[in-house]
Amino acid sequence: MPVRQRAVAALPTLMRALRKEAPPKPHPALPSLRRAFSLYDQINIITDVPEDQLRFHEFDDTGFKVNGVRYEGSLLCVGNLLMSWTPQKFSDITTESLSIFKTVRPIPEILILGCGRYIQQVNPELRSFIRSTGMKLEVVDSRNAASTYNILNEEGRIVAAALIPYGYTS
Numbered sequence: 001m002p003v004r005q006r007a008v009a010a011l012p013t014l015m016r017a018l019r020k021e022a023p024p025k026p027h028p029a030l031p032s033l034r035r036a037f038s039l040y041d042q043i044n045i046i047t048d049v050p051e052d053q054l055r056f057h058e059f060d061d062t063g064f065k066v067n068g069v070r071y072e073g074s075l076l077c078v079g080n081l082l083m084s085w086t087p088q089k090f091s092d093i094t095t096e097s098l099s100i101f102k103t104v105r106p107i108p109e110i111l112i113l114g115c116g117r118y119i120q121q122v123n124p125e126l127r128s129f130i131r132s133t134g135m136k137l138e139v140v141d142s143r144n145a146a147s148t149y150n151i152l153n154e155e156g157r158i159v160a161a162a163l164i165p166y167g168y169t170s
Contacts, residue, residue: 053153054080056146061167064146077149077161078104090120090164095129098162102133106158110136114145114163135160142166 054077058065063072066082076085078100087093093113101107111130113122122139130137140148142163149161 052080054082055150055153059143059146059166062165064163064165072165074164075161076100077163078108079158079160080153085162087162087164090115093126093162093164095126098126098129101130101135101160107134108158108160110138110152110157110159112145112148112152112159112161112163113137113139114142114161115139116142116164117166 054066056064056066064075074085074087076083087097119139119141145161145163152159
């Protein structure tokens with residue numbers, strides 16, 4: 001019986017070949033939804049950054065260069081606001097040093113915590129405080145934190161970054 005089923009299934013192909021018909025054309029491919037709704041083709045990471053938007057250009061062991069201006073020490077960025085920040089090493093970061101997030105509105109969707117040269121473990125009290133504000137926490141080295149901030153900020157997302165210079169250690 002299986003042989004008969006295969007023969008019946010092959011019959012339309014055989015009939016087309018005998019009549020020399022062209023095989024039916026497949027439906028045209030639909031565009032990928034990922035591509036159709038992607039913002040990445042609208043973002044130019046190298047140039048054309050609006051003047052009112054913060055952008056990290058460089059970093060070194062003691063500070064950062066943001067929008068062409070050199071800043072020494074730690075920085076706290078909320079949206080497009082830039083502030084000097086008191087912690088000089090990762091162990092100096094406390095709920096008190098991040099207390100601005102109790103009052104800032106709108107609340108950033110994510111806080112990117114730049115730990116300096118190496119990723120550090122965040123203490124549970126600090127993690128709990130950040131969650132209580134409604135933000136998510138991303139802990140990375142300061143180089144990747146600056147880069148991630150640039151990308152998310154260019155996408156128009158409300159993002160915050162707390163960065164310790166790359167050369168500072170705990």
